[in-house]
Amino acid sequence: EVQLVESGGGLVQPGGSLRLSCAASGFIFSSNTMNWVRQAPGKGLEWVSFISSGSTTIYYADSVKGRFTISRDNAKNSLYLQMNSLRDEDTAVYYCATNSWDYWGQGTLVTASS
Amino acid sequence: QAGLTQPPSVSRDLRQTATLTCTGNSNNVGNQGAAWLQQHQGHPPKLLSYRNNNRPSGISERFSASRSGNTASLTITGLQPEDEADYYCSSWDSSLSAWVFGGGTKLTVL
Numbered sequence: 001e002v003q004l005v006e007s008g009g010g011l012v013q014p015g016g017s018l019r020l021s022c023a024a025s026g027f028i029f030s031s032n033t034m035n036w037v038r039q040a041p042g043k044g045l046e047w048v049s050f051i052s053s054g055s056t057t058i059y060y061a062d063s064v065k066g067r068f069t070i071s072r073d074n075a076k077n078s079l080y081l082q083m084n085s086l087r088d089e090d091t092a093v094y095y096c097a098t099n100s101w102d103y104w105g106q107g108t109l110v111t112a113s114s
Numbered sequence: 115q116a117g118l119t120q121p122p123s124v125s126r127d128l129r130q131t132a133t134l135t136c137t138g139n140s141n142n143v144g145n146q147g148a149a150w151l152q153q154h155q156g157h158p159p160k161l162l163s164y165r166n167n168n169r170p171s172g173i174s175e176r177f178s179a180s181r182s183g184n185t186a187s188l189t190i191t192g193l194q195p196e197d198e199a200d201y202y203c204s205s206w207d208s209s210l211s212a213w214v215f216g217g218g219t220k221l222t223v224l
Contacts, residue, residue, distance in 0.1 A: 035213065045151075045159065045202050059211050082134055094176035095158055101149050101204060104158040 002026035002103045004096050009108030016086050016112070022079040022096030025066035030074035031077075036081050038092035046092070049081065052101070064090075069080055086112040118143065120216035127224045130193050131216050134202030134219045136186040142214055143205045148186035150179055151202045153218075159202060163188065190221075198223045 008020040020036070020080050036048040049070040050059040058070055069082040093107040119137040126132040136148055151159040161170055163179035176191045186203055203216040 037213075037215075043219040044200075045153075045204075045215045047204075047215060050213065061212060097159075100164060101151060101159070101161045102164070104160075106158055 004042065004098075004103055004105035006094060006096055006105040006108035009094065009110045011111045011113065012086055013114050014087055014112050017082070017084045018086065018110060020094055020096075020108060020110070021079040022081075024077045024079065024096075027079040027098075027103070034072065034079045035097050035099055036070060036079075037095045037097055038090075038110075039095070040089070040092040043092075048094070051079070083110070086110075088112055117214050118148070118205060118216035120201075120203060120219045122217065123220045123222065124222055125222040126193055128193055128195070130219060132190045132197075132221060134188045134190075134201050134203075134221070136188075136216045138184050138186075138207075138214070140184060142184075142207040143181065143186050143203075144184040145208060146206045147181055148179070148200055148203045148205045149187040150177075150186075150188045151204065153200045153202065155199075162201075193223045195223055196223060 005023045010052045012018050031053055033052050035050050038046050040050050048061055051070045067085045071080045090112045093109050095104050095107045098103045125131045147165040150162045151162040152162050153159045163169055163175055167179045178189050180187050200218045200220050202218045207214045
C-alpha cells in the first residue's frame with residue numbers, strides 16, 4: 001500500500017522556520033518526481049515546489065522562492081521542505097504528492113502567527 | 115503565477131449530469147492537458163483523471179474528462195450524494211515551469 005506521511009508542522013511566529021518531512025512507502029520513491037502543495041484554511045490548492053527523482057531539477061512557486069528549500073533523501077525514502085522567513089500567509093495544510101497527483105499524504109498544518 | 119479558471123460553484127440534481135470546466139492557455143491546458151482532482155472536506159485531494167481522460171484504477175466510469183483547445187472539462191453522470199465535493203483542475207505550465215491549479219469548483223448535489 002502506498003503511503004505518504006507528512007510531519008513537522010506546527011505553530012511558528014512570523015519570521016521563524018520549520019522543516020517538513022514526508023515519509024514515503026509502498027512505491028519506488030527514488031524513481032518519482034515529487035511536489036509540495038499547500039492549502040490555506042478555506043482556500044484552494046496552491047503548488048509550492050517540485051523536485052525531480054534525482055534532485056537535479058527543482059522549481060518553486062514565486063510566493064516561496066528564496067524562502068523555502070525542497071530536498072529529498074532517496075536512501076531514506078523521504079522528502080523535505082525547509083521553510084524560512086515564514087509569513088502569516090504561509091499558514092496552510094502542506095501536502096506532499098507524487099508528480100502525477102496519484103498519491104497524496106494526509107497533510108501537516110503549518111500556522112505562522114504571533 | 116496565474117492559475118486556471120474554474121467556476122466557483124455548480125449545483126445539479128441527484129442522478130443528473132454535471133460538467134465542470136477549467137480554462138487555461140496554450141502553455142498549460144492547451145499543450146499539457148489537465149488533471150482533475152476531487153476533495154472532500156477534511157481529506158486530501160484524490161486523482162480522478164490525468165492528461166484529459168485517463169482514469170486511475172478504481173475511479174468510476176461516471177467521471178470522464180475531455181479537452182477542447184485551452185479548456186478542459188470534467189463530466190460526472192448519474193450524480194450521487196457522495197459526488198458533492200470540491201473539484202480542482204491542474205496542469206503543468208511550460209512557460210512558468212510550474213504546476214498551476216484552478217481555484218476549484220464546489221459541486222452541490224441537490
